[in-house]
Amino acid sequence: MINPQVIAGFIVGLVFSVFGFFALLAFVSDQSSIFVSGAYNIFKDILGPVAAGFGGAIAGAFATYRLQSLVEDNKSKVTDVSNYNRGVEILSAKNRDLWVYKRQVIEKFQKHELRFLKMPDFPEMPINSLMASDYLNELLIRFGMGSEISALMTAERKYVATISNLWQRNRMIAKYRMELDEFFRMRRTRYTPSLGDLVRVHGHTRLLRLYEYTEMAIDDLDRSLAAFYKILISLQRNMAKHIAYQNLNILEVKPWVPEPTTSPHFKSINELSVALDNAMKEKKRRK
Structure with missing residues (x-):
């Protein structure tokens, strides 16, 4: 049976990878993008903010978990x-x-x-x-x-x-x-x-x-x-x-x-x- 901590680490890592990808798109011009213009706009204008918000939520949850772990350890x-x-x-x-x-x-x-x-x-x-x-x-x-x-x-x-x-x-x-x-x-x-x-x-x-x-x-x-x-x-x-x-x-x-x-x-x-x-x-x- 896979350790739950391994699964959680994989999910968090995947989310941060996707978030990083969308964040990178914000600095890439339309002409340099490998995506067609319509798809690029969707990634940049819609999915980008969503990923940012989701990434922030994950980061907040992780910080809360870490704080709670420290309290429990203490x-x-x-x-x-x-x-x-x-x-x-x-x-x-x-x-x-x-x-x-x-x-x-x-x-x-x-x-x-x-x-x-x-x-x-x-x-x-x-x-x-x-x-x-x-x-x-x-x-x-x-x-x-x-x-x-x-x-x-x-x-x-x-x-x-x-x-x-x-x-x-x-x-x-x-x-x-x-x-x-x-x-x-x-x-x-x-x-x-x-x-x-x-x-x-x-x-x-x-x-x-x-x-x-x-x-x-x-x-x-x-x-x-x-x-x-x-x-x-x-x-x-x-x-x-x-x-x-x-x-x-x-x-x-x-x-x-x-x-x-x-x-x-x-x-x-x-x-x-x-x-x-x-x-x-x-x-x-x-x-």
């Missing part, structure tokens, strides 16, 4: 900048949410021997339901960054899953605290419980379950922060230069470089299990 570029800024703004906001959990809770307790039990509740802020992919996917495809769509959508899914896991950990730890409070109430004193005390209060298996879930949630958070850092840096390095237009501001963010959380005191669930067993044996031996 509007499209402004929209690109707006969509880019909005998408980056959403990603940056989600990244900040994750850093709140990292800074306020995990980093303060990451070196504690029993961090899986000692870490306080994670703040339950509203989950950001806006999707940066709604604003960025089309731009990623157009500028040859389609491979980043998967990374973008993965980061946003991780955001929701990570926060949900942290909140679920809040529900779990609440029961452990109630049990420990009851233990101290019965003892009528408070002190730092030993591993043996913790096994007695919570049970060996449940402590392992809390350890596993807490460490999994911490690892998920670290992975989410790494995913957001990667996509934000990629957008600023590879896309911002394509959408820069006139004096429109391109949103620039400087995400913190994520670092893995310090490894737990007990490096694995098996290591914790052995420590709990030994603590119980020691407690029984002292009796």
Whole structure:
């Protein structure tokens, strides 16, 4: 199928050729014309003005089309900048949410021997339901960054899953605290419980379950922060230069470089299990 632009170009070219021909006749005398006198007069006096008017109309239409194209192109570029800024703004906001959990809770307790039990509740802020992919996917495809769509959508899914896991950990730890409070109430004193005390209060298996879930949630958070850092840096390095237009501001963010959380005191669930067993044996031996 022939491209419509080729057809339009052919028609415009033909019209301008005819118009040029009639315009040329205006400067040719009757004696020099290759046409008979009657035909020459028709071309010069009738068709010439008609062609001139038609040519002017075509030129006006072309100028209008060109102006409209420029307006549409300007509007499209402004929209690109707006969509880019909005998408980056959403990603940056989600990244900040994750850093709140990292800074306020995990980093303060990451070196504690029993961090899986000692870490306080994670703040339950509203989950950001806006999707940066709604604003960025089309731009990623157009500028040859389609491979980043998967990374973008993965980061946003991780955001929701990570926060949900942290909140679920809040529900779990609440029961452990109630049990420990009851233990101290019965003892009528408070002190730092030993591993043996913790096994007695919570049970060996449940402590392992809390350890596993807490460490999994911490690892998920670290992975989410790494995913957001990667996509934000990629957008600023590879896309911002394509959408820069006139004096429109391109949103620039400087995400913190994520670092893995310090490894737990007990490096694995098996290591914790052995420590709990030994603590119980020691407690029984002292009796």
